[in-house]
Each structure stands twice: as structure tokens, then as C-alpha cells.
Amino acid sequence: MDESRAARLVETALLCYPARWRRRHGDEAAELAALLIRDGTPASSIAGSYLAGAAREWLTPRPGRRLSMAVGALLVAAASLGVSAGLLPATVPARAAVTSQHHAPAQCQPGSPEPGPDVTPALAHLRVISWETGHGRSC
Amino acid sequence: MAVTGRDDRAGQDVLRRVGEASVLILISLADGPKHGYALIQDIKELAGVELGPGTLYGALDRLERLGLIEPLPADDRRHPYRITAPGAAALRVHLESLERVSAAGRLRLQLGGI
Numbered sequence: 001m002d003e004s005r006a007a008r009l010v011e012t013a014l015l016c017y018p019a020r021w022r023r024r025h026g027d028e029a030a031e032l033a034a035l036l037i038r039d040g041t042p043a044s045s046i047a048g049s050y051l052a053g054a055a056r057e058w059l060t061p062r063p064g065r066r067l068s069m070a071v072g073a074l075l076v077a078a079a080s081l082g083v084s085a086g087l088l089p090a091t092v093p094a095r096a097a098v099t100s101q102h103h104a105p106a107q108c109q110p111g112s113p114e115p116g117p118d119v120t121p122a123l124a125h126l127r128v129i130s131w132e133t134g135h136g137r138s139c
Numbered sequence: 140m141a142v143t144g145r146d147d148r149a150g151q152d153v154l155r156r157v158g159e160a161s162v163l164i165l166i167s168l169a170d171g172p173k174h175g176y177a178l179i180q181d182i183k184e185l186a187g188v189e190l191g192p193g194t195l196y197g198a199l200d201r202l203e204r205l206g207l208i209e210p211l212p213a214d215d216r217r218h219p220y221r222i223t224a225p226g227a228a229a230l231r232v233h234l235e236s237l238e239r240v241s242a243a244g245r246l247r248l249q250l251g252g253i
Contacts, residue, residue: 025196025218028174028175029196031217032176033192046192048193049191050192052191053193053196056193057197057200
């Protein structure tokens, strides 16, 4: 995966966090992702870890946050990342023939399309171990 | 119901339910402040565990809410964290608890002849 595409995937995952979290950690999280990608960690793993973190962040009860708002945000987040990941296999062959491409980054906005059936294999590559409350699991 | 000595010790162990990632972060911070990337590298070296960045930030927020760590002034875009006095005390209690369980496990393996 080229650098800009990897960065876009991670940026999309970071957009799935609540604004409060992004104001606090957003810049540092993007820099951390860049360092991990430089070290050889797959961007899809990093994006998957951030997406799982965003889900936990939305599901953590906070004063004034409604459950429906959290569920809606998670659905939009999953759809957005699914679209980003789904674009990857489709664009790889095209890169050989086209010298420059531009894809607008998928945003965590209401109305993002649902992930298609080809999304699952791309997401199946997520490998970073994610630990939550003592239970090891792969996300 | 009477509280036994064992239950009392367990009750003091606030790290019992925070998850292993949080414990590893506290252990990593025990020898000095670190920012996110340094924490991931140190924990990988220390325990052979590669924490995902999403897991890292979730654990950092949880530990900060519990008052066990605190952020230091940002160094460029990086925010170093340091362990607080209550964090160090909680880590000590938790490690002692792990040592007791570990010793009991070794003893039982020995007694069982396995």
C-alpha cells in the first residue's frame, strides 16, 4: 500500500472518534500511526485498532451522550472504514495503468454507503492484537 | 458477610479489572515518563506484546481517569505520561498479588507432580 493511501485509511479511522478525543489525541495519534507504518506495521492493522478504539470510546458512558447517538456513530464509522478498505483491492490493478488517482477520503458522516460484500476479506487482514479489560483478542 | 484477608487484599487491588494492557503501561512508566510510541516499543521489548494504538489510547485515558497516570506538558505533538504516586502504589499491590498467585500455581504444579 502506498504511503498516501495508508495515511488516508488511518485518517478515516481517526475521524470515527468523538471530536473531544480527536482534539486531545488526534495529532499525536496520526503521528504515532506514521511511525508504526514506517516500522512496518500494516496500515490496515493500525486503522483496525483505531476503529476498535473509537467503538469503545463511543460505547463508554459519558454524561449527556445518548445511546442512539453512539450506535449511529458506530454504524457510520464501520461503513466508512469498510468503504475505505474495500477500495484497496479495487485500486491496486488500476495503479499500474494510471499515473495519478485521486479518491476523496471517506468521512465519518451520516449517509456514507454501506460496505459491500467485498469488504470482509480486506478487513480480515487486521492483525494488531487489541486488548480490552484483560481479554486478548485480534481485531 | 465477613471479609476474609484474601478478599480484603483483592479489594485493594484496583488494577484487577483494568486489563493487562493498562498494567503493562504502568510497568513501562514505572522507570520514567514516556509518550505513546515509546510505550509501544518498550512494552514490545518488555513483554513481547504489540499493543495496538487504539488499545493504547483507551488504556491511557482509563488510567488517567483513575488518577494512576498523568500527562506531562506536550513535547511537540507528543504527550508524555508519568505514573502518579497512587499509580505506583496500585502497581505494587497488583504485582504482589500476581506473585502470590504465581507462587501458589508453581506449588500446586509441584504437588501435582505434573
